[in-house]
Amino acid sequence: MTAPTVGEKWVEEPFRRFLDDARIKCGVVLLSTGRVIAQYGFAGPDDVMSVCALASAINASSRELGKQLDGKPFGELHHAGGERQLYMGSCTVGGSDYLFVGVFDAESSVGVVEMYFGDFRRALEESWNSSTPAAPTHGDFEGDLNRSLDALFGPIE
């Protein structure tokens, strides 16, 4: 397994353990606004940027759909493809909403991914509480996004 790249240190260990336990092929952790926090298995910043933008939009749509249908936002999303499957889950840590989007195959199952995502959420909270993460910035979305991508893939030349 190649190493995941993370923009915030407190996410690294929980993310690495989750990827390993749940046998995730590729995945990304992002703020619900679309800013990337950590990634694994993607070739470059363009792919990550697309996934983050789509995940953020899907999350906003499904939350609203859940509110209309059930009075509360949907918490998780699973798409079962032919060979590969997609799982998306959310959590709130330190007052910020985070999303995870990951792809897995027959080496895992949605039940296993869902279970380890629960562990991941708890580990993130513990890691946040035991570290002193930088406060999330607001207002300069494009600047934040570029800084995050630079942290994961290096500056674009």
Next chain:
Amino acid sequence: MTPYTETLRHLARLPGVIVAMTAGAKDGLIIENSDGAGSRGDASAHRHTAALGAFLYARSGRASAAAKLGEPVFMRLEAERGQLCVVGCGEIVLLALVEASANVGRIRLDMLTARGAA
């Protein structure tokens, strides 16, 4: 009601059975459990047990195939404080979480009967 509802109720009434469940063989998600028929334990632990039990059963199928033994029929995981029994029934798996002192022979027979009936 599913074809396994009565089997689950019956298993849950056997001495030493903590919970009996059916779950998807591929996704590990619980289809039905014996809640309300004498099962014990918390729902979160049952979800985890079903997910990992189904996953383990799928892996045992690969080990069985590699050893040229054919399809697995019955899987029993013996741990310090209890046992997990799993039987595959096509698209689903039947799981029983039992105490160490339970009569596994009887449970095995009933699970295999349910598999045969399916």
